[in-house]
Amino acid sequence: MTWLKLVEGFMPMQMLFELTLCVGLFALMSYLLKKNGLAIPMFWQGVLFWLFIVLYLKYRIYPPIPFSVRAIYGTVALVAVFLWMSATEADWKKFKQPILNVMDAVTPFHKHLRTGYLVGIPLLLWGFAYSSLVPSQEEPIELRTVHPAPPASTKVHGKTFVLQTSSNPYRVNPEGKYDQEFTNSLIVEQSMGRLMKPTANPWDPKAEGYLKYVREGGEVFFQNCHFCHGDNLNGRGLHAFAFNPIPANFTDPGTIAQLQETFIFWRVAKGGIGLPRESFPWASVMPPWEQHLTTDEIWKVVLFEYWHTGYYPRTWD
Ligand code: HEC
Structure with a gap:
């Protein structure tokens, strides 16, 4: 009433x-x-x-x-x-x-x-x-693979990316070559708050190359991802607790720090519904971002996530 x-x-x-x-x-x-x-x-x-x-x-x-x-x-x-x-x-x-x-x-x-x-x-x-005495039926336990084995390749916006050989086109040195050593040297390890080198400030309007791409990735992140993954990238966004499983916490060493950059690219592009069979049930609400972002924006936001958390993507070893 x-x-x-x-x-x-x-x-x-x-x-x-x-x-x-x-x-x-x-x-x-x-x-x-x-x-x-x-x-x-x-x-x-x-x-x-x-x-x-x-x-x-x-x-x-x-x-x-x-x-x-x-x-x-x-x-x-x-x-x-x-x-x-x-x-x-x-x-x-x-x-x-x-x-x-x-x-x-x-x-x-x-x-x-x-x-x-x-x-x-x-x-x-x-x-x-x-x-009150009759035994009740328990719900079956859900076993879920959080980091499923990725496919060998993934097709995004009509282009096929082989996960083992692709690389982030924005992780480049001043000569424009893919260079993880160079970009890693511009990431300052984050333990007690970010310590940014004066020479490695993405918010500097004069920043060029890798740092500029980090900033552009940050724009994508704060327009699309922080609602769920949180403005500190810790998975505690405004909407996070409406979901089960809750959005990934990128500051946790168990998520992006453990994974290859192309794996993250594939996860962001395909979202929860693109997860393979072993991740059944596909309960994750992570949207398939290929429907909203360009390939370039996805690569840039991935770059930003590594930069902000201070982690390096895992390499194929
Ligand atoms: C509607 C909420 C929501 C939004 C918005 C969202 N995500 Fe997610 N995201 C999730 C959930 C939920 C998971 C899965 C957690 C799990 O499977 O355990 C996830 C997982 C991920 C993963 C996988 C991490 C891993 O350890 O495998 C990445 C990477 C990711 N999100 C990046 C992004 C990016 C980049 C954006 C913005 C372009 C974004 N997310 C926007 C909810 C969201």
Whole structure:
């Protein structure tokens, strides 16, 4: 019942007001019925009122109250109903009467009811005991390969990349040649925060070559990836905890630090749905970035991830 709003900060007062209103309404209804010769028996008045309180607590109040708390309120309400029912000797007698009628089997109807209870109540108890003792079926364990064996080659934007022989076209020295030694020397190991060499600052507008590509990769990262992988690349992005498995933490030595750069290129291009059979179930929400980024942007963002974490990509050994 969320269409009738509980006003923020006034909920307890609103609740008391509503309950008082309902009690008043019930009293009026009961009075009118009685006047027309349709009085509700005392016993049923008590039962119905208690049911009303229990249902009110369950369906009216939100955020929902935990069952343990509702059980306490329900018990208190039950005590209150008993106090009400036993306020005078006459009321108490009226309240007890239907119960005694069934126990004494005053009419054939009551006799059938009594037989029904005699059979039904033990059956109910047996049912509860049975369902709480019966062993439940456990979910099967999911075994998932986090770093599956990559394919020999991968096709991105119509071009085939052989993983063993391809290399990041942006990991280059000032002469424009692929040179991991050179680019590694511009990465400063990151243990207690990044220490950037004054000569190796990608944010310097005059930066050229490798450092400029790192900056461009950073732009791709902060436009697409940080929501999940986090602005510190630690897998704690804004949306990260909505997912299971949570996005990879690149600062953990168990992820990109262990892998070849072409492996990362393949993972980014193909995403969770591109994982091979052994990674079943393909639960990962990593998007297939070939659908949104150019090949160059993928290579650059990979470059940035290594630069920012201070790791070197693994080489084929
Ligand atoms: C919607 C959330 C989301 C976004 C956005 C996202 N990723 Fe992922 N990423 C994941 C998840 C989830 C995993 C898989 C974790 C696992 O399989 O254990 C993953 C895995 C990866 C891996 C594999 C790491 C490894 O150890 O194998 C790389 C690399 C990666 N992401 C890079 C990127 C890049 C680059 C971008 C931006 C272009 C990006 N991700 C954007 C959720 C995301």
